Amino acid sequence: MSTSTLSRPAPREIAAAGGVGRLGVGVVTLWLSVIVLLPLAALTTEAFSAGGIGGFIDAVTAPGAVDALRITVGVSLVVALINVVFGTLIAWVLVRDNFPGKGFINALIDLPFALPTIVASLVLLSLYGPDSPLGITINATQPALVLALTFVTLPFVVRAVQPVLIEVDRDVEEAAASLGANNATIFFRIVLPALLPALLSGGGLAFARAIGEYGSVVLIGGNIPGQTQVASQYIQEQIESDVPSAAAAVSVTLLAITFLVLFLLRIISHRSESKVEN
Structure with missing residues (x-):
């Protein structure tokens, strides 16, 4: 042997x-x-309990349901894009720069995870509501929804990008700089491809959290049908109206949208990782 x-x-x-x-x-x-x-x-x-497929389609195509889904998906996409940009910027500063209070700022990023979301809505209403001490009144508007959802979803992008940014090979950046590449070229040609899978993952998680969020928008959003009523509030309304099948139908639609978005982002992320490795 x-x-x-x-x-x-x-x-x-x-x-x-x-x-x-x-x-x-x-x-x-x-x-x-x-x-x-x-x-x-x-x-x-x-x-599907109330009328099978026909009942399901009627529930999700009702005017109120269509408006709530449209507002929810649209606002969630905007929130995800905002957090991809500013979450990346925050992660970059926390990783690449040293400044007084850096540890405090780093811990502050996780505050939305610990703070009850309805408390966040109350705080935002006190800041930007009718009696705003800042003189800015945006409650019961879609910008208020964006603000509230951006607050609760920011950590997903920052915490997804940070560890990847730490592992990025600085020698490659320094080599590119020595060859005359400017900061923008270095970022878009070297750093961004390495960060892309993390950005997609963090943005996808932010979108998934925003699309099902309730507490952070319940007070500052105003729950105005067709304007600021998000899907979670519409679902609650259907339950209170004793139409649980309609609430379940909209919930399943939200799950399907979220799953599809996350699945597509995972495919794109996998292809990006393959390109980086090759």
């Missing part, structure tokens, strides 16, 4: 070292089924 044969680990040993085995897979599958799949199945069943 050769030395290579003796030193090669058995398949069972490889599985034990690199995975948790069938029991672990079974536990994970059971847990995901209980926490995710069963609620989704129940929600989907409820969505």
